[in-house]
Amino acid sequence: MSWCRGLAGGRYTSPAPHGVGTTREITALRMLHLREEFVHWEEGRRHAFCVTRAGLPLYRRFGEDYLVEPLPAGGTRFTWTFAYEPTPLLRRPAALTDLPGAAFLRTLIADTKRHFGAA
Template sequence: MCAPNSLNSARPSFRVIGMTRWFRLQSADAEFFDSAPHVFRYERHFAATPERVWESLQSDQSLSAWGKTVSSLTWTSPRPFGVGTTREVGTGGTRVHERFFRWDEGSGYAFYVYEANVPLFRRFAEDYRIEPDGVGTRFTWLVAIEPVRAMRLPFTVLAPIVKAGFGRAASDGQRYFAAR
């Protein structure tokens, strides 16, 4: 079921599955990390090998195992994962459907959100990179966001709070690997 939604884009739509309304977002690619109105960058040192961090990132729990920031995560594509893989992720009351456009086995991946249960974003993407860093791993995470037109000003004002909120997930990962 599709119907117009004037908040999202020139030809926005939503669909209803069960009781959840899903708002469609525009796709994104690697260029979006250079052009998005809001790009947040996080770098952390994890006390684990890159192989262990990679294993965690593509595990059934992935980021939801790291702490409470990501409340749910379900891979919706079969293994082996790669470009085109999809998953559903929840953070509090917000849920998103993600599609991976880069999958570099053992060193990182990137995805864009193609649907969200809240009409906040026009485009949204994330990029995860892991590389050796001494006896551990350097974890680099980019979050690129373009809010819908109605949220541009509020999002600009709230961007420092949004950045801090996403930063909790990177810090969760740091604590997660330090404890193991």
């Protein structure tokens, strides 16, 4: 994810070879330090992780899933799924407006499209 401007300092904290159970640390938006654990790992096809620790109490649960699939007519489909449950403190404001989160997500998507040359 080095192509995403909003992410920095990503590094694995588990020894290679990496797979299910691998841990990683990364920083989002220069202030949210995350520790992640991979729960699914298919090299070159699919990775999924959950956040096990966050520097700010924004979410009770957070996870991501990446899936890369070849298309019959050529090319590749990249499906990136985010799932989260905000903390009780943020649940109501998040339901009303999630402008910062939505803006960050748009940046991640734009950076990913630019990196892979997608339209």
